[in-house]
Amino acid sequence: MSIREKYEMAKKEYEKWGIDVDNVLEELKKVKISIHCWQGDDIAGFEVNQQELSGGIATTGNYPGKARNPEELRKDLDKALSLIPGKHKINLHAIYAETDGKFVDRDEIKPEHFKNWVSWAKKNGLGLDFNPTIFSHEKAQDGLTLSHPNKEIRDFWIRHCVASRKIGEYFGKELGQTCLTNIWIPDGYKDIPSDRLGPRQRLKESLEEILKIKIDKKYNLDSVESKVFGIGAESYTVGSSEFYLNFAAKNGILNLLDTGHYHPTEVVSDKISSMLLFFDKVALHVSRPVRWDSDHVVIFDDELKELAKEIVRNNALHRVIIGLDFFDASINRIAAWAIGARNMIKALLSAMLLPNQKLKVLQDEENYTERLALMEEFKTYPMGAIWDYYCEINNVPVKETWLDEVKKYEKEELSKRK
Structure with missing residues (x-):
């Protein structure tokens, strides 16, 4: 048959x-899924002064064949996209800039450093999303960035985020698809802090400074992303769920929910309906936490299906921005993309086929x-x-x-x- x-x-x-x-x-x-580029090279990026991965992020495994340059990464993405039904978006980090072999620090990146990505996206009918890279850098080595007590360090990361928003605007204008520029920071403390308010006050002021530059939401949407804890920030995270939820609501931006960034007994599927009541749009990073934010490849499990049901049954396919966020270096990286993206789409289909x-x-x-x-x-x-x-x-x-x-x-x- x-x-x-x-x-x-x-x-x-x-x-x-x-x-x-x-x-x-x-x-x-x-439906467009925002497929994360960093599965293809283990979040290494292509900076001239490439630094060791840090900020509570780790990849495990050493499967051969990871992308070593932008051309290889785009070629790998082409192959992955040929296995995934539909037309989608690609989610980039700032560390994937192409600077022709010249050192350009992160507060100096410009749209021109992503022109090759835009040309490739145009050729393939794709959209692009963006993220400032606020980790794996000498100015993030002590685990504090936008909440750092040193104003010079805060100002550096503020400039980086402003530059990133302008790149997001560039993507939106060039590709005719709104870019989501998402801010996540690793800031926190390993042990119990003596001052919880101060870092959050500084983070609030830094984010307000970043948002002072007005960008048409037709081209770029801004979001902030919380995390419950990270390696080296086990006792206190500056950008907590409560902080970002309130900040996003007050400032008219999006609050991004990462499925791995909550306590093990919390599920993001239960949060969708509440978010839809108070926000025009909701942004997601879909991952698979195993005991903690381990970013395993998305599988067709109960929580993924429940997440998709909440999007579909609430008529929110046009209101929820779905992005993927996992990185497994122990298996074939193209296969990881295909498995995760196909499962996300499959879960949506399953939800759409319910009465x-x-x-x-x-x-x-x-x-x-x-x-x-x-x-x-x-x-x-x-x-x-x-x-x-x-x-x-x-x-x-x-x-x-x-x-x-x-x-x-x-x-x-x-x-x-x-």
């Missing part, structure tokens, strides 16, 4: 519940028996046949055949990198 025939049979199962599967696939095509309105009515009617029964039965509905067809019509490999492409690419390209 062909993929199309299996699709037509599966479609009938969903049509019984009033689900227009053809329309679901058309809507899914419009969400019917389930809401059952809850309001307090008919919890039928609600639970339907939620369980739909777990074994033939979503896989719909997914296979979606891959086929998007000209990407179906099922595990994408792995053959990765193996071929590894043999022909990655194995030659030393």
Whole structure:
């Protein structure tokens, strides 16, 4: 039986519940996932004075073939994108600037240092998102940046963030797709602080200074990202969830939720509905924490599916900016991109193939028996046949055949990198 025939049979199962599967696939095509570039080179970047990874961030593993320069990274992204259905965005960090072999410190980066990325994105019909890189730098070695007691250090990082926002604006204008520029900092203390307020006061003032330069939201949106703790900042994080949530709400910017940046018993899926009540848009970094913010490759697990359900059932596909954020150096990096991105899209499809309105009515009617029964039965509905067809019509490999492409690419390209 062909993929199309299996699709037509599966479609009938969903049509019984009033689900227009053809329309679901058309809507899914419009969803753009922001795919993080840093999976391809273990967050090394291409700075002339490349420094050791720091700031509570670590990659584990030494799988051969990581990208050594921008050309290789873009080539690897091309391969990964050929395995992922749909047209998406690429998320860049400031350390991926191209400066023609000249040292350019981070407070001096300009749009021209990303012109090759923009040309590549135009050629491939992609959007670009951006992040200032506020770690792995001599001015971040003691774990404090925008909250540092030394004004010169704070000012350096303020200039870097302002420059980053201007680069985001450049991306938005050039590509016709709004860029999200997200600020995350590693600031915190290893042991119990004697002053919690002071660093947060300094961070607040630094962020306000960064936002003084007005940029049209048509081209660039700003977000801030919290974290519960990091390596070297186990006892106190300046940019806590409460700090950024309040700052974002007061200053009209986005609060980005990273699925690994909360206590182990917290789930981001439960936060989406609350955020949608008070923010026009919500930004996500989707990762997989294993006991802590370990940034494992996203798998098709219960929390990913629940996250997707909250986006879909609240009609928020156009309001939630979905980005990926994981980095595994122990497996093939192209495979990691493909696994994570395909699973994110697959989770959205799974959520779109549920009788969400019917389930809401059952809850309001307090008919919890039928609600639970339907939620369980739909777990074994033939979503896989719909997914296979979606891959086929998007000209990407179906099922595990994408792995053959990765193996071929590894043999022909990655194995030659030393």
